[in-house]
Amino acid sequence: MTSTREEQRTWSIAEVAEELGITHRTVRHYEQLGLVSPAREGTRRVYRRRDRTRLGLVVRGRRLGFPLEEIAKIIDLYDAPRGRTSQLEYVLSQIDERRADLEQRRRDVEAALTELDTFEQRCRDELASR
Incomplete structure (x- = not known):
């Protein structure tokens, strides 16, 4: 205490x-x-x-x-009638959404890196053939 x-x-x-x-x-x-x-x-x-x-x-x-709007909502839920329970339930749903967004971004970054690798190799091959 x-x-x-x-x-x-x-x-x-x-x-x-x-x-x-x-x-x-x-x-x-x-x-x-x-x-x-x-x-x-x-x-x-x-x-x-x-x-x-x-x-x-x-x-x-x-x-x-x-986003700050979501953070404000999460914080304000603590003072709601169901308090911590409603706050935690909402946070869990937001975590799921955030995770899905980050996983998609990771896939996008990985695809971009693969494309860069392919493009880099083409450039190197072309230089080597000159």
């Missing part, structure tokens, strides 16, 4: 950006899109555990190639 002190911990924009390997500008962009809502102390943004977790989910989703 987390202690009250851990639950109340806050992070600056610099700390969350560094931890997640993103820029301050990216963090502010995600805030502008409503993916996080840090508290303010004057002009300073104060990120709480929830904000940090949400940013982590956004960054992971982006690295997996999910």
Whole structure:
């Protein structure tokens, strides 16, 4: 169980950006899109555990190639009546779609590489015959 002190911990924009390997500008962009809502102390943004977790989910989703709209929907499902269950069911369906897309891209890349190999060999053969 987390202690009250851990639950109340806050992070600056610099700390969350560094931890997640993103820029301050990216963090502010995600805030502008409503993916996080840090508290303010004057002009300073104060990120709480929830904000940090949400940013982590956004960054992971982006690295997996999910569009921000899908990431927002996944994150928002957590607060829905069925909460974590509906979120997980939706995520699984999105993973299936993403995997199919990536597998098709892999086939396309492999076909392009094969075509390049064939073209390269033709060029080499033609050069060799001169």
